[in-house]
Amino acid sequence: MATWILNGNVWNESEGKLSLKHIRLEGSMIETVIDAGSGLPELEGHESIDAAGKLVSAGFIDMHVHLREPGFEYKEDIASGTQSAAKGGFTTIACMPNTRPVIDTPETIRYILDKTAEVGIVKVLPYAAITKNELGRELTDFAALKEAGAIGFTDDGVGVQNAQMMKNAMAMAQSLGMPVIAHCEDDSLVEGAAVTEGKFAKENGLKGIPNESEAIHVGRDILLAEATGVHYHVCHVSTEQSVRLIRLAKQIGIKVTAEVCPHHLILSDEDIPSMDANWKMNPPLRTPRDVQAVIEGLEDGTLDIVVTDHAPHSAEEKARGMQLAPFGITGFETAFPLLYTKFVATGKWTLGFLLKRMTQDPARVFGLAEGKLEAGAPADLTIVDLEREQEVDPSTFLSKGKNTPFTGWKLQGWPVTTIVNGKVVWSE
Ligand SMILES: NC(=O)N[C@@H](CC(=O)O)C(=O)O
Numbered sequence: 001m002a003t004w005i006l007n008g009n010v011w012n013e014s015e016g017k018l019s020l021k022h023i024r025l026e027g028s029m030i031e032t033v034i035d036a037g038s039g040l041p042e043l044e045g046h047e048s049i050d051a052a053g054k055l056v057s058a059g060f061i062d063m064h065v066h067l068r069e070p071g072f073e074y075k076e077d078i079a080s081g082t083q084s085a086a087k088g089g090f091t092t093i094a095c096m097p098n099t100r101p102v103i104d105t106p107e108t109i110r111y112i113l114d115k116t117a118e119v120g121i122v123k124v125l126p127y128a129a130i131t132k133n134e135l136g137r138e139l140t141d142f143a144a145l146k147e148a149g150a151i152g153f154t155d156d157g158v159g160v161q162n163a164q165m166m167k168n169a170m171a172m173a174q175s176l177g178m179p180v181i182a183h184c185e186d187d188s189l190v191e192g193a194a195v196t197e198g199k200f201a202k203e204n205g206l207k208g209i210p211n212e213s214e215a216i217h218v219g220r221d222i223l224l225a226e227a228t229g230v231h232y233h234v235c236h237v238s239t240e241q242s243v244r245l246i247r248l249a250k251q252i253g254i255k256v257t258a259e260v261c262p263h264h265l266i267l268s269d270e271d272i273p274s275m276d277a278n279w280k281m282n283p284p285l286r287t288p289r290d291v292q293a294v295i296e297g298l299e300d301g302t303l304d305i306v307v308t309d310h311a312p313h314s315a316e317e318k319a320r321g322m323q324l325a326p327f328g329i330t331g332f333e334t335a336f337p338l339l340y341t342k343f344v345a346t347g348k349w350t351l352g353f354l355l356k357r358m359t360q361d362p363a364r365v366f367g368l369a370e371g372k373l374e375a376g377a378p379a380d381l382t383i384v385d386l387e388r389e390q391e392v393d394p395s396t397f398l399s400k401g402k403n404t405p406f407t408g409w410k411l412q413g414w415p416v417t418t419i420v421n422g423k424v425v426w427s428e
Pocket residue numbers: 066098156157158183280281282283309311312326327328329
């Protein structure tokens with residue numbers, strides 16, 4: 001049976017404004033998108049969803065998330081993580097392999113895919129580790145992992161410290177036509193620090209994480225990407241220096257793409273109110289100058305996409321304090337309202353700019369069929385109430401992780417219905 005989504009506001013890129021449309025879904029595909037001006041279609045025998053007054057977008061895509069399964073189900077699992085994603089308007093998410101065991105074998109890839117088919121409510125694309133157990137010592141079996149369904153290789157959570165190891169990984173990935181996705185961090189420059197080098201560290205007498213710890217890997221890896229020809233994708237870019245290096249690499253024609261997180265676009269170390277570990281993530285909140293640089297990087301296309309780096313942890317873990325708590329904050333259920341409120345409602349970006357970075361651009365970077373609202377595309381859609389204002393309340397999160405620095409923020413633009421493969425998977 002077909003489903004009509006009626007009278008939705010759809011972003012019209014050529015006109016740079018919203019247009020009223022009816023969208024017909026047939027099975028798991030979008031069948032037609034028609035102007036609503038000519039009245040209602042024949043609804044007899046069809047389901048319909050009234051989207052009047054709401055934005056209808058291609059479902060959001062998040063290419064960097066932590067679902068914690070297997071092994072850390074007390075933080076999150078595939079069921080709760082995909083529900084949280086759906087509530088945030090995400091219909092496709094790519095999960096990181098820093099689980100227990102690490103996703104470094106075909107069996108663990110298949111476990112993720114099978115468990116998603118069983119309990120997941122959005123599409124889950126698994127990354128596999130670059131090195132066994134993410135220890136940086138021995139490459140995983142890239143060909144077998146690709147065959148099992150891995151979409152790329154990453155040791156997210158840690159940087160690959162050895163340049164030869166990274167070069168070998170890139171050469172292998174390149175031979176298989178797969179991307180390498182890098183968490184950029186030189187351990188020798190970090191050593192136990194929890195926050196960035198900057199005002200907050202100084203005022204609190206803390207050792208800081210320097211910008212170079214990230215940018216040194218970005219620079220090294222760009223050179224290795226040039227040498228191997230691989231598609232190299234930089235995780236959670238947070239520094240001015242990294243943006244500068246990626247911009248230059250793109251100018252030269254090196255195959256590099258990059259992502260940025262909402263928190264690095266919105267918060268600096270100077271916003272951290274106390275030693276509360278809900279403000280601790282990796283990379284850390286950087287200086288206001290870095291925040292400006294990543295905003296400009298996204299605006300000029302140096303940074304391609306927005307990802308959440310959804311990184312749930314338990315309340316007990318976060319209660320250990322700034323120095324001892326694990327790095328990471330939850331992201332799914334605040335990402336769109338944060339960016340809409342801070343950048344679109346203020347007139348800095350068009351709505352189309354934001355939507356593209358969360359739909360079409362991730363699909364382009366990773367070669368996905370999703371991310372477009374047009375006939376013939378997958379019927380993955382997000383309906384958003386752009387008018388709604390609501391406070392961030394972690395107790396309402398579907399994620400097990402309540403670790404967010406945005407508690408109490410009054411935000412505008414909340415997803416209300418999420419559709420995957422033509423079916424409503426979440427609706428408030
Ligand atoms: N981003 C974080 O602060 N934490 C991530 C690891 C990571 O993305 O590097 C985690 O797994 O908790």
